[in-house]
Amino acid sequence: MRYLVRDRMLAFHEEAWVETEHREKLLKVNRKLFRLRTTFDFVDTQGNQVASIVKKTLTLHHTILIKQNGELVGRISKRAFGFFGDRFKASLTDGRRVRIVGSFWDREFDILYDGTCLARISRRWFSIRDAYAVDVMSEPDALLLIVLAVCVDHTLEDRKGERLTNL
Template sequence: MKYLVRDKIFGFGDDYWIEDEHGRQTFLVDGKALRLRETFELKDPAGRVLVTIRKKMLSLRDAMEIERDDERLATIRKKRLSLLRNHYRVELVDGTELDVSGKILDREFSVEYDGELLAHISRKWFRIRDAYAVNVVREDADAPLMIAVAVCVIRLAERDHGND
């Protein structure tokens, strides 16, 4: 399933609907204003919080955290000692690691687990300016998590390149 995500929506106080490939409003992004650290909630159409994205505080390396039900689900940071500049690691609380690599700033990258593609992020699927698609390839993959990973990786890459 492909989801349309707008690029310029992620800022303090910004709210935006993420649509599926059929144009249905699937997830609401709720940007939380007046917080000490950057925070976004991804909600279902009924308003239930599915995941919360936060910039990690007091970290030696820039990182973001994804929470579910007020508990940490994943931490995302740039991979150390990588020959590829655009390579990030997603560490899930159960010890699972996802690899994210590709042209992050161009919105052309993938999320993999143990060499298997979980999601592909691309601007090519939609003709809408300042938008990209998150194509969740596996049916059993957690779509809100894949969207949150894409958002986090893009934010980290933008900060790393001074585009924040």
Template sequence: MRERLFSFGDDFFITNERNEKVVKVDGKLLRVRQTLIFEDMQGRELYTIKAKLIDIRETMVIKRPNGDRAAVVHNALITPLRDRWKIDIPGGDDLVARGNILQHEYTICRKGERRPIAVISKKWFRLRDTYGVELESAFDAPLILAITVTIDLMAHP
């Protein structure tokens, strides 16, 4: 993923470790909202994030194509050394993101567990403003990517 590529109205792709495009993020600029639509490479909608442009964005919702909530991301705590974000998964295991969000060095774990289901790191790349997301294979990869982009939107308004 590349930081700050989702400027208003822009589209970008998320690639896998083989540099193959796996998710398209379609950025739409509407009157009072920025909307990001996550699509697979066949153009099927996976998730939607809507951000109010004038909001502080302490909470953001990720929705499924049918309009149901897939996740709600809350800024739980910001401290000078560590950030923490709560991710509520309706009907599922809630998640927590911990680490240095501003520097793209953090993990996402199931609430109450220490073993990460995703590790987000900028250290793996030499390219400026590029960071990686390593996922546990058993979890919904597009949802974790949508959560990662949502946290990035909230942390870097």
């Protein structure tokens, strides 16, 4: 199933919507501003918070904690340096270790577990709008895979901002 994550432009605070390929809204992603740590809340259409991500501060690797129902379900981190593309790893509390590999320049990433592709994140065809697709092959893990996709996108946007400020 294909999901689309669309950033809302010109909003007072940052928010995005996760929609199905048929444009049905499923989740709103709110970024909490004015906090010590960067936090995103995933809220369903009834207003219930179903997940959140929190960027850890003062870490060597860019690390984000993933929570569902207030409990930690995993953490995702990015290597500080990579010569052959961008690589992320996610450690889930159920024991799975998921790899996310791809390229910032190609705007394509695969979420892999034991060599099997669980989802593909693609911003390639959405360069004009702030949107990207998440093709989920493992439907029971759809929410977690969408959360991982938002983590990857947020990390890459942070890196792009860091590069611009260093120029």
